[in-house]
Amino acid sequence: MAQLSYREAVSRGIAQEMARDERVMLIGEDIGGAGGVFKTTAGLFEQFGRTRVVDTPISEQAILGAAMGAAMTGLRPIAEIMFSDFFAVCWDIVVNEIAKMRYMTNGQVKMPLVIKSGNGGSLRMGAQHSQSIENWAMAVPGLKVVTPSTPLDVVGLMAAAVRSDDPVLFFEHKGLYASKGEVPDGEIVDELGKAAIRRPGKDATVLALGLMVGRALGAAEELAREGIDVEVIDVRSLVPLDTQTLLTSISRTGRLFTVEENPRLLGWGAEIASIAADECFWDLDMPIRRITTPHIPLPSADSLEDAVLPSVDRIVQDVRKGVSL
Amino acid sequence: MTQDDELLTEMYRRMYLIRVFEERAIELQRKGEIPGALHTSLNQEATVVGATLALRHDDYMTGNHRSHGHPIGKGAKVDRLMAELMGKRTGVCQGRGGSMHLADFSVGSLGESGIIASGVPVALGAGISAQVRGTDQVCLTFFGDGASNAGAIHESMNMAAIWKVPVVFFCENNQWAVTTPIAKSTSVVDIAQRASAYGFPGVVVDGQDPVEVFTATTEAVERARRGEGPTLVEAKTYRILEHAEGLPIPSKYREEAEIDVWRLRDPLPAFAKRLTGEGILTEEQVTEIAREVVLEVDAAIDFARSSEFPSADSIFDGLYSNPIIPLARLR
Numbered sequence: 001m002a003q004l005s006y007r008e009a010v011s012r013g014i015a016q017e018m019a020r021d022e023r024v025m026l027i028g029e030d031i032g033g034a035g036g037v038f039k040t041t042a043g044l045f046e047q048f049g050r051t052r053v054v055d056t057p058i059s060e061q062a063i064l065g066a067a068m069g070a071a072m073t074g075l076r077p078i079a080e081i082m083f084s085d086f087f088a089v090c091w092d093i094v095v096n097e098i099a100k101m102r103y104m105t106n107g108q109v110k111m112p113l114v115i116k117s118g119n120g121g122s123l124r125m126g127a128q129h130s131q132s133i134e135n136w137a138m139a140v141p142g143l144k145v146v147t148p149s150t151p152l153d154v155v156g157l158m159a160a161a162v163r164s165d166d167p168v169l170f171f172e173h174k175g176l177y178a179s180k181g182e183v184p185d186g187e188i189v190d191e192l193g194k195a196a197i198r199r200p201g202k203d204a205t206v207l208a209l210g211l212m213v214g215r216a217l218g219a220a221e222e223l224a225r226e227g228i229d230v231e232v233i234d235v236r237s238l239v240p241l242d243t244q245t246l247l248t249s250i251s252r253t254g255r256l257f258t259v260e261e262n263p264r265l266l267g268w269g270a271e272i273a274s275i276a277a278d279e280c281f282w283d284l285d286m287p288i289r290r291i292t293t294p295h296i297p298l299p300s301a302d303s304l305e306d307a308v309l310p311s312v313d314r315i316v317q318d319v320r321k322g323v324s325l
Numbered sequence: 326m327t328q329d330d331e332l333l334t335e336m337y338r339r340m341y342l343i344r345v346f347e348e349r350a351i352e353l354q355r356k357g358e359i360p361g362a363l364h365t366s367l368n369q370e371a372t373v374v375g376a377t378l379a380l381r382h383d384d385y386m387t388g389n390h391r392s393h394g395h396p397i398g399k400g401a402k403v404d405r406l407m408a409e410l411m412g413k414r415t416g417v418c419q420g421r422g423g424s425m426h427l428a429d430f431s432v433g434s435l436g437e438s439g440i441i442a443s444g445v446p447v448a449l450g451a452g453i454s455a456q457v458r459g460t461d462q463v464c465l466t467f468f469g470d471g472a473s474n475a476g477a478i479h480e481s482m483n484m485a486a487i488w489k490v491p492v493v494f495f496c497e498n499n500q501w502a503v504t505t506p507i508a509k510s511t512s513v514v515d516i517a518q519r520a521s522a523y524g525f526p527g528v529v530v531d532g533q534d535p536v537e538v539f540t541a542t543t544e545a546v547e548r549a550r551r552g553e554g555p556t557l558v559e560a561k562t563y564r565i566l567e568h569a570e571g572l573p574i575p576s577k578y579r580e581e582a583e584i585d586v587w588r589l590r591d592p593l594p595a596f597a598k599r600l601t602g603e604g605i606l607t608e609e610q611v612t613e614i615a616r617e618v619v620l621e622v623d624a625a626i627d628f629a630r631s632s633e634f635p636s637a638d639s640i641f642d643g644l645y646s647n648p649i650i651p652l653a654r655l656r
Binding site: 025027051052054056057059060061062064065066067068069070071072073074075077092093096097101102103104105106107108109110141142144164165166193239240241 | 385387417418419421422426428430435436438439440443444445446447448449450451452453454455456457458462464476477480481483484487642643644645646647649
């Protein structure tokens, strides 16, 4: 058992898979000698060499196209898009090529490919280096989408993503890189499509992802002091979505809150709210409440960013109000 | 027949097969038996076959929106391609792909992208993969003069150059990007010149001469296989028909006289004449090849017509390797 930071867990997960399977390679900008701008690939270049850890020019379309070509011809690449905002530069390759190729060709080819990326706000980096873009990915048939919130999940979900025969977008939360957690020794392999109940409770279900999981747990602690017992679920995987765990909890508590860092319209919480309305409407004791970032680009000033990202206080207020209805 | 003569004969046969396949496909599209639009490569057959025959069976290729000829050139059976055009269950992609995705992986296709230039970085990846896996495979990527101005190609050329990736960048310059002529869209006279910006060779060939195309492409393929990096081959050819059948362009954007000049340069009669003139084939043999090809395409059409349409129950098949969210929630 070791205390690992979230960023160390990323390289630990990749190293585990590269050591196990020589078909796994890593490709991206500044990931090799420099160990990644977020130091999430530190040590991999030294351990696995330049053939399997490939530093590229700033060419996002070619990085992802190349990863796709490699995935179709016998390798299992992990590509890095440094900031998830940069997906917009190469979204064609993700949406029109990677996501569709298996389906369009009726399964003639597999696409065992992971695209890892630094995602999310709280680092005061402004509108083009702070976005949470899971919703973009969730909207595209053919992709799998995960966002780990703990170092242990980073390792296990990275392993699961690498072992998947389908393309997985692996969103690391930049605001969590420095956070630490216990990670046992030995091989760790998790499962895609499983949510985790982080805190059991009976009065309300609060769903969160990435950085928002910790804030939801913080809110649950405060609410517990007021006698409100909140269940916090870390959704972890948007595609596949663990509807069983989510719906069971929602039916039991009768109250659903989502905490979404993404801008409001068409957020993942809206999709889950729709599923909940379809499947357990009669178990609900109150309208579903979504706690989100307003529908704006993220401002960079700390006061503004703090004002717009869902906070512990906002979650406490919204849940308190909802539960009192 | 010598080995060279056999190769030249096969060259002619594949060119003729592409011609007949596409002419018949156009008829079927007009009759409503093939849905959607068809981007044909009529008059570009020498370019297509000269390039594909330069590849080994286990070499890869990526195509584009105008890719009926590419799998045929690489040796695909036309029955499953025709069934794909008709949207049948026996089609090479079971009706999921259609005209722009006659992706026959059994002959080395890595798919055809309907998005201009997007197949090019995929070829780069196949080349990198060959390097990582330690094979001597090469990947050739087809793109047009229009695509030569798109960013993904330039990113790919630079990366292929710095790592000497075994890729052949093959430009089918058919002079027109929908309604935009190359002179108005492109900063150089020869697209092949652009290779110099990335420090690898660029060659221009007559795209109506299959032997010239084959020779230059073979040299590029062998260079790539030796680990010496990419080459840009530009074949000058011409799009005789509209950008796409079934997608008419209402305005007149080019002169009939220009098209007439290229009609006189039809690669098929010219190559037949050369083969008979050099004593490689007799007139009768040329006629026999044509007869066999027509029968082959007839049989492909019969096969496609008699095949079933795919069942709507199959719509989720192949989306993921394993079932995900309960399907009822995705319908």
